[in-house]
Structure formats: structure tokens, C-alpha cells
Amino acid sequence: MQGTQPQQRDDATYPPTERTVPTRSPGRASYDKELVHAILDEGYVCHLGFVRDGAPVVLPTLYARAGERLYVHGSTGSRPLRAARQADPGLQVCLTVTHVDGLVLARSAFHHSINYRSVVVHGTAYDVTDAEEKRQALDALVDQVVPGRAADSRPADKKELAATAVIRLDLDEVSAKLRTGGVNDEPEDLALPHWAGVVPLRKGYGTPLADPGLAPGTALPGYLTAL
Amino acid sequence: MQGTQPQQRDDATYPPTERTVPTRSPGRASYDKELVHAILDEGYVCHLGFVRDGAPVVLPTLYARAGERLYVHGSTGSRPLRAARQADPGLQVCLTVTHVDGLVLARSAFHHSINYRSVVVHGTAYDVTDAEEKRQALDALVDQVVPGRAADSRPADKKELAATAVIRLDLDEVSAKLRTGGVNDEPEDLALPHWAGVVPLRKGYGTPLADPGLAPGTALPGYLTAL
Known part of the structure; x- marks a missing residue:
């Protein structure tokens, strides 16, 4: 059928499921792929949950997005x-994956909140066994933290590849949730004498600290000065 | 027996359990209560994991620490x-709870890492039914985000209290994990021409944006200028 049909285009949204539709504040949920990708691409640390002996476990770990796939790696x-x-x-x-953007201080304790953007992905993670996919995933994991860095480092050798496991999670059952904007106080609270507003949060990078043993003449690369 | 024995003092560490002893990098784990408290007190957003229909769920949410108890709240x-x-x-x-402190860029892709401090708490969360404990927990949740703020806001009224649930998680089965310091490249990689070092991460606050409807004469409070 190739060539005879118009190219199949991805839908612009992830289909909502019972567990990706929140029970409260449904207006804060989104299934828009572009928004989900943007939130994922801005981060590199996720919180990965799984069940072990019937109990939940949540661990922070690095991740990378490559198209509609997420990768996580670690020791075998x-x-x-x-x-x-x-x-x-x-x-x-x-x-x-969660980004906190601001503190929302309302006149009432009840309406205190934070501005944030988060993505929650449910699914099954599979061990990546294809050697080429594994190499690309490892590059993506480095580039997710510092774009351009994978090409400027020594790739994993055979022994390192064998010691590293990579798992893949497809972006199928996905939702974003976000709060933006100002305070939402009750009308009867507006005259209270408490300051109210939003305190934005800022993230940034400090001056890179070079390893004392750098090879002579090694300059700070452009992808770091551009951070 | 009260008064006849020396006061029972908390141990300085949480007892390690099978699930709080990591299978890798055990040297990065700590059970020191002071360290755990410091990491928890520096944050206010946690990732809460639980099991629903046999599957893991991880949601970002605010938390507060009060002594050896953590509180999380939300809509009932x-x-x-x-x-x-x-x-x-x-x-x-x-x-x-996770804080990311720096990007560790090694000469080899394999030794790339991040400097971080995290705390993982396992346990059973109970609904807080005592009215006074619930009020104190709600104050703690506001003060965890902005110390001093709870006293400068309108407390929850009866209806708001009824709409808010608070759960408690005791700090019993707890571990911290952290990575600090510089790059750990292999000796044979030290002469490679790749820049290596640590890029520190900075967090900070932007200028507070006042709600346009502030009561006349409401000044920015000291606990915000001190942030």
C-alpha cells in the first residue's frame, strides 16, 4: 500500500485512558503531544515508579526522549x-517528570499552590536488546542532559555496554498536567491584608568547574558556554 | 518508669532494611537522620508512589516534615x-525527594553522572483524623514552601478543612542517597581531548509578582524579601 495512501500522520494528542484522566482539576490535564514533548525535553531527571514485592518504589533517574520512546539506563x-x-x-x-515554575501565595492558606508542569507516563518498560538501539539510547541519555555532549566524549566500550542496561518505555498512555497564572482567592478574601501573588522560580547553571587533570589546551566547549 | 530512667534519645540513624540498602553504589547511601532531615527540609515537592490496580502510580505533590513525620495533603x-x-x-x-546539584561530565560517556541528594521513604500512609494534628499539618505544608507564611494567611475554614485530606507517613524506613564531587574517569582516558568537569546547578527566586488586587498598603512581607 506504500505510496498509494497519504502518509499516516500521528494524532496530535495521546488518547486519554481511565488512569490518565484526573479525578480533580481535569482542566489542568492535557494530552497534547507537543506540550508533553516540550515538558519532557526540558528535563533529564525523572521519578521512576515500579512495584516490588507488592509495594511501590520510586527512584530518581536520568531519562531521554527519542521520538515517542523514553529510555532509562542503569547498572545491569x-x-x-x-x-x-x-x-x-x-x-x-x-x-x-515535574518542573516547578512558581510559588502561588494566596490570601487563604487553602488556595496556596504551585505553578508546575508535569508529565506522567504509564506503561511497560522493556529491556533494550538491539545493540544499535542501545547505543543510540545511551547517546540520547547524555545529550538529554547536555545537548551536543555525546559526540564530545568517549563512547562506551564493549565492557561498559555489557555492564549497562537500557529500558524503553513507549509514549502511549501519557498525560501532562499544569498550573499557570496567578492566585485564585475567594472574592470575600480579597480585602484581607495578606500579600498575595506569585514568586517565580529560576533555574540556571553556575560556572563550570574543570577537572584539574584536563589534557593541555582543552577549552570549554561551545555547548557549555551556550547553556 | 518515667523519671527513673535517662531520657530515651533517638538514634542518630534510621535502621537499614533490605529495601533501603541499594544493590549498587552502597557507598552513596546514608541513614543519618540529620542528613535526611536537611534534604527533606530543603524541598517541598516530592514524588509519591503507590500501587493502584496492581500498577505503580507516581504523582508530584507538596509535602511537609514535622519531626519524624511527613505530611501530604490533597482533595478528599x-x-x-x-x-x-x-x-x-x-x-x-x-x-x-530529589535535589540535583550538578552535571558531572566525564571524558567517557559511561562515567557521566549527576551530583544529587535524594531521600526515599517507604511506609504506610494514614489518613489524619485528629483535627488539631490536621491543622498543624496544613500549617506545616504552607511553611515548608515559604517559612513564615502560614501565620500570614487566612487559615482554612470548616468547609475547606472538610474538603482537604491529609495523610501522614512516619520516617521509619528511610535512606538518603547522594553523589558529590568531581569526575571519575578511567586512568587511560585522562589524556583524551574532551573537556571534563562539573557544571553546578543554581536555583533561585525571581521578583515576586503581586496580585493586582492587593488591599491598599499591603507591602511585600519580610519572609519573601528574605528568600
């Missing part, structure tokens, strides 16, 4: 990666 | 809070 001996390798068919996970 | 209709109220005896959770 680490618990979630071992579990993903051993579980059939894969390991049920929930991967969450 | 929200899923984890409803589950904690309905589950007997409480809801099994994993609550994780």
Missing part, C-alpha cells in the same frame, strides 16, 4: 533494570 | 488520599 545489577529484564512481558512502570 | 476526592482513607491499615507508599 540495579533492581528496576534487573526486574525489567526478568519480567515477562516487561516491567510495569510509571515515569513522572 | 483525589485518588491516593481516597485510597489511604479506604485502605486498611493505610496505603503503602514510597515518597521520594
Whole structure:
């Protein structure tokens, strides 16, 4: 059928499911792929949840997005990666990425809040066994933290590749949730003498601290000065 | 026996358990209460994990520490809070707090890392039913975000209290994990021409944006200028 049909285009949204539709503040939820991608691309640390012996476990770990796939890596001996390798068919996970943008201080304690953007991904994580996909995922994990860095470092050798496990989680059951804007006080509270407003949060980078043993003549690369 | 024995003092550490001893990098784990408290007190957003229909769920939410207790709040209709109220005896959770301090760029892709400090708490979360404990927890939740703010806002009224659920998680099964310091490249990589070092991350506050409807004469409070 190739060539005879118009190219299949991805929908612009992820289909909502029972567990990606929030029970409260549904107006803060979004399934827009562009928004989800933007939130994911701005971060590099996620919180990965899985079930172990019936109990939840939540661990911070690095991630990378490549198209509609997320990758997480770790030692082949680490618990979630071992579990993903051993579980059939894969390991049920929930991967969450959160950016906090501001503190919302209302006149009433009840309406205090934060401005944030988060993405929650539900799904099954699979061990990546294809050597080329694994290499690309490892590059993506480095470039997610510092774009351009993977090409400016020594790639993993055979022994390092064998010691590293990579798991993949497809972006299928996904939602974003966000709060933006100012305070939402009750009308009867507006005359109260408490300051109200939003305190924006700022994130930034400090001056890079070079390793004392740099090879002579090694300059700070452009992708770091551009951060 | 009161008065006849020396006052029982808390141990300085949390007892390690099978699930708080990491399978890798055990040297990065700590059970020191002071360190755990310091990491918890520096944050206000945690990632709360629980199991729903056999699958993990990880949601970002505000938390507060009061001594050896953590509190999380939300709408009485929200899923984890409803589950904690309905589950007997409480809801099994994993609550994780993470601070990212720096990007560790090694000469080899394999030794790339981040400097971070995290706390992982395992345990059972219970619905707070005592009215006074609930009020104190709600104050603590506001003060965790902006110390001093709870006293400078209108407390929750009866209706708001009824709409808000608070759950408590005791600090019993707790570990901190951290990475600090510079790059750990292999000796044979030191002469490679790649820049290596640590890029510190900075967090800060922007200029507070006052609500346009502030009562006349309402000044920016000292606890905000001190941020």
C-alpha cells in the first residue's frame, strides 16, 4: 500500500485512558503531544515508579526522549533494570517528570499552590536488546542532559555496554498536567491584608568547574558556554 | 518508669532494611537522620508512589516534615488520599525527594553522572483524623514552601478543612542517597581531548509578582524579601 495512501500522520494528542484522566482539576490535564514533548525535553531527571514485592518504589533517574520512546539506563545489577529484564512481558512502570515554575501565595492558606508542569507516563518498560538501539539510547541519555555532549566524549566500550542496561518505555498512555497564572482567592478574601501573588522560580547553571587533570589546551566547549 | 530512667534519645540513624540498602553504589547511601532531615527540609515537592490496580502510580505533590513525620495533603476526592482513607491499615507508599546539584561530565560517556541528594521513604500512609494534628499539618505544608507564611494567611475554614485530606507517613524506613564531587574517569582516558568537569546547578527566586488586587498598603512581607 506504500505510496498509494497519504502518509499516516500521528494524532496530535495521546488518547486519554481511565488512569490518565484526573479525578480533580481535569482542566489542568492535557494530552497534547507537543506540550508533553516540550515538558519532557526540558528535563533529564525523572521519578521512576515500579512495584516490588507488592509495594511501590520510586527512584530518581536520568531519562531521554527519542521520538515517542523514553529510555532509562542503569547498572545491569540495579533492581528496576534487573526486574525489567526478568519480567515477562516487561516491567510495569510509571515515569513522572515535574518542573516547578512558581510559588502561588494566596490570601487563604487553602488556595496556596504551585505553578508546575508535569508529565506522567504509564506503561511497560522493556529491556533494550538491539545493540544499535542501545547505543543510540545511551547517546540520547547524555545529550538529554547536555545537548551536543555525546559526540564530545568517549563512547562506551564493549565492557561498559555489557555492564549497562537500557529500558524503553513507549509514549502511549501519557498525560501532562499544569498550573499557570496567578492566585485564585475567594472574592470575600480579597480585602484581607495578606500579600498575595506569585514568586517565580529560576533555574540556571553556575560556572563550570574543570577537572584539574584536563589534557593541555582543552577549552570549554561551545555547548557549555551556550547553556 | 518515667523519671527513673535517662531520657530515651533517638538514634542518630534510621535502621537499614533490605529495601533501603541499594544493590549498587552502597557507598552513596546514608541513614543519618540529620542528613535526611536537611534534604527533606530543603524541598517541598516530592514524588509519591503507590500501587493502584496492581500498577505503580507516581504523582508530584507538596509535602511537609514535622519531626519524624511527613505530611501530604490533597482533595478528599483525589485518588491516593481516597485510597489511604479506604485502605486498611493505610496505603503503602514510597515518597521520594530529589535535589540535583550538578552535571558531572566525564571524558567517557559511561562515567557521566549527576551530583544529587535524594531521600526515599517507604511506609504506610494514614489518613489524619485528629483535627488539631490536621491543622498543624496544613500549617506545616504552607511553611515548608515559604517559612513564615502560614501565620500570614487566612487559615482554612470548616468547609475547606472538610474538603482537604491529609495523610501522614512516619520516617521509619528511610535512606538518603547522594553523589558529590568531581569526575571519575578511567586512568587511560585522562589524556583524551574532551573537556571534563562539573557544571553546578543554581536555583533561585525571581521578583515576586503581586496580585493586582492587593488591599491598599499591603507591602511585600519580610519572609519573601528574605528568600
